[in-house]
Amino acid sequence: MxxxxxxxxxxxxxxxxxxxxxxxxxxxxxxxxxxxxxxxxxxxxxxxxxxxxxxxxxxxxxxxxxxxxxxxxxxxxxxxxxxxxxxxxxxxxxxxxxxxxxxxxxxxxxxxxxxxxxxxxxxxxxxxxxxxxxxxxxxxxxxxxxxxxxxxxxxxxxxxxxxxxxxxxxxxxxxxxxxxxxxxxxxxxDMQIKRWEKVVWNAAWNSVTTLTLLDTQSWLSSEGGMSLTRQLMTEVIDVARKCGIPLSYDLIDELINKILKMPGIHSSMHADRVAGRQMEVDIILGTPLKKAREFGMKVPIMETIYTLLTELNVYSLSVTERNISQQLELSRISMAPSILDMFSLAGRTAMFTGGTRGIGASMAVALAEAGSDIILIQRDNSNTATKSKIESLGRKATIYTADLASSTEVSALTRKILNDGHDIDILVTCAGIQKRHPAHLFPQNDWDEVLQVNLSTVFTLCRDVGAYMLSRKPNAAGHRGSIINVASLCTFQGGITVPAYAAAKGGVAQLTKALSNEWASKGINVNAIAPGYIATDMTEALQNDKERAESVLSRIPAGRWGNPDDFKGPVIFLASSACA
CATH class of the missing domain: 3.40.50.720 (NAD(P)-binding Rossmann-like Domain)
Known part of the structure; x- marks a missing residue:
């Protein structure tokens, strides 16, 4: 970059x-x-x-x-x-x-x-x-x-x-x-030629739409509208030519033909008048009129329109001064976010691990649907399905590769993303692996890998992204960022033949609480989502065990396994300003 x-x-x-x-x-x-x-x-x-x-x-x-x-x-x-x-x-x-x-x-x-x-x-x-x-x-x-x-x-x-x-x-x-x-x-x-050409345009359409409150098509079809417009444009061109700007009178037909091909429009000056704001009268008409007076030129249409617009400006200013308190109050009301705005993630960027499949893919797409750009952390670039879905929503999706089982690669990850110029408003740590063995036969290297990916990586990313968020200025609501970790039902009940996974997810819950205790007062929300029994490839072995699957289903009040899209709403809430 x-x-x-x-x-x-x-x-x-x-x-x-x-x-x-x-x-x-x-x-x-x-x-x-x-x-x-x-x-x-x-x-x-x-x-x-x-x-x-x-x-x-x-x-x-x-x-x-x-x-x-x-x-x-x-x-x-x-x-x-x-x-x-x-x-x-x-x-x-x-x-x-x-x-x-x-x-x-x-x-x-x-x-x-x-x-x-x-x-x-x-x-x-x-x-x-x-x-x-x-x-x-x-x-x-x-x-x-x-x-x-x-x-x-x-x-x-x-x-x-x-x-x-x-x-x-x-x-x-x-x-x-x-x-x-x-x-x-x-x-x-020579930009001054182009400036004067635009003044011919603005002097005509800004003036008449503001004074008459008509759109351009209505004005030009009115009695005398076309004739007066041509006279005003001619006067402006006369002044420009006297100033040494070589405008052709053919410009009049060119600009009128251009406006006639457009639907009836108003102007920014018209919008300012309607809103009671000051209008750009002097820079559009005042300067040409001043030049005409210096040259002793007669420009009666320009003089009249300038006088009328100037008086409107004075009136707008006096109204503004008389009603300033009321306008400020209306402004505050109009700026107040609606309840739906509170869930918007527009303009934010989320850093996301585990977004290529299952729950993670659904949550990453959900954040994009709410307006966030997404930085996907993946093992490699081979899986672009989530990236494509995000981009189809009009959001940016960027893939960074890292082996989350490598503490060295994980430690360098956040720094690389920030050095590349990305902002990070939201961190979601959803990546996880599963190794199943009876506890008395659980291999040490499998234990180490599960703890590294499912807990140590979560800590490292929370630490590094949290440090960055603490360095940011809080927004008007005092918020600096949101961190969402993914725990598990095993956080609470331990599971069977998954001691490493249960230990890691139990650690995720305690880590989330510890970070929230430190950072909540500093404008960083730290929360965790603990999925139950969800139909994903990670639980495929359990789903295929008929006896255990039936036992699981009998304990779920909803009478069904969860699906990844069930987590779209919760992740948007926890990432948004609705989550105070």
């Missing part, structure tokens, strides 16, 4: 969350996100994207903070995807994350003139500027809906103080992250 690249994403709205998803798909990106209104939801549950392109996924950034200063360090890339409101105040906010010797700033916003406040604050830093054509909406805190609309135009905002080859290298590296994430993009030499 290549060296980690630290990326800070500032602005976790719909667009920011979309790019967070894209960036986390690059294996060497270590992403920290700055969240504000959705902080609690993202910290607790991660981010969920429901995409017409990528499907539904929940993922957890490496770190979630409220401010760049809280991240306590500088970054290789600082991605600014916030709403372009009060842009001049943002450089001071991100400054704690910027090191002029290594940081590259990436601006992903609507509007023109976005880069200048950053250039003034950070004159020696490379700036990458982007225009995004992504259709996304944050439907609830931390939950994003993404349509099929997706494209990024990206290029440099050239800095004469920085070597061009160095700047190009920074651009190439960042486009590599986009490529790894699977999102389409174009590298553009």
């Amino acid at each position: 290549s060296e980690a690249v630290d990326v800070l994403l500032f602005g976790l709205g719909a667009i920011g969350s979309f790019y967070a998803y894209i960036l986390t798909k690059s294996e060497n990106v270590r992403l920290t996100v700055v969240a504000r209104s959705n902080y609690d939801a993202v910290k607790m549950n991660g981010l969920t994207i429901n995409s017409e392109v990528y499907g539904s996924h929940t993922f957890r950034p490496y770190n979630v903070v409220k401010t760049p200063a809280e991240a306590r360090g500088t970054f290789d890339y600082v991605v600014c995807s916030h709403k372009a409101i009060d842009q001049s105040s943002v450089p001071a906010q991100v400054a704690p994350a910027v090191d002029a010797k290594k940081t590259t700033l990436v601006v992903i916003q609507n509007g023109v003139g976005n880069e200048e406040p950053f250039r003034q604050a950070f004159p020696d830093v490379t700036i990458i500027t982007c225009v995004t054509w992504v259709g996304a909406l944050q439907t609830s805190p931390g939950v994003i809906t993404h349509t099929k609309s997706e494209h990024t135009q990206i290029g440099l905002y050239p800095n004469e103080k920085v070597d061009n080859a160095l700047e190009q290298g920074c651009l190439d590296a960042f486009t590599g992250f986009l490529r790894a994430g699977g999102t389409p993009f174009d590298v553009v030499e």
